[in-house]
Amino acid sequence: MVIPAAAPPAAAPSSGSAPPAISIRDLRMRYGSRDVLHGVDLDVQRGEVLALLGPNGAGKSTTIEILEGFRRRSSGDVNVLGIDPEDATDAWRARVGIVMQSWRDHARWRVRELVEHFALYYPAPRDPQELLGTVGLAEQADQECAKLSGGQRRRLDVALGIIGRPELLFLDEPTTGFDPEARRDFHSLVERLSSVEGMTVLLTTHDLAEAERLADRIAVLVAGRLVASGSIGELADRIRAQAEVRWSEGGELRRQQTEDPSRLVWDLHTRLGGPVPDLEVRRPTLEDTYLGMLHQEES
Structure with missing residues (x-):
């Protein structure tokens, strides 16, 4: 949820020369004798949607809390919208939207x-009634927050996180409790915030x-180390994830794993002398890539 501030948000740099919205260098965090983050380096460009993935205990929550200014780091350089979050002012907080994993108030x-x-805390807030319709709470507008269901409360968290039109939005498990229709609507909203309004999103x-x-890009954190960052295709290439080609031949359904599905399809087309019956190409999904990456890190 966003923390309100009376000061208006500062103007963002022009996109042509703008530095990253988030820049992290050698970020380290230690609790007692236990290291949680081990020299993390990461940039998030303005207008980008970056998903930070990792298993439980990887250090994601600690990283996000440092970026939001809620936790002091042990060492390293952190810059968020041109400011070190440890020195955050009310004006800086007005430029940042936060949707926490859980919030009860x-x-x-x-x-x-x-x-x-x-909405009163921002110079150009979204229209509250329109926003409630966008997040699917129009029918609950006159209901007490305590009486909302878990999914409805989550939608309210999202509404409060974006009411002030933040430049940067942190989303921590934002669609927990959403039904499929609400999740689809929320995805469309995030896509619009990024592509139309230029909002930067860390998810x-x-x-x-x-x-x-x-x-737009995926970053994978494992055991406090950033092990990969890039598009889904780039990450798949890194672990040499294979596509699966399926087709029918001789009355049988066949399948083959390959790193070059285009070449295999062309070879089949040539060998069979025309269109390949029941052709299906299944390229590596993010799940395939992510699980393969975790397996590599564990081996």
């Missing part, structure tokens, strides 16, 4: 009242299909 507020209250999720749909 404002129980006696009615939904519309709470959204309208938050953490265990829903790999969600990450595959929304993210």
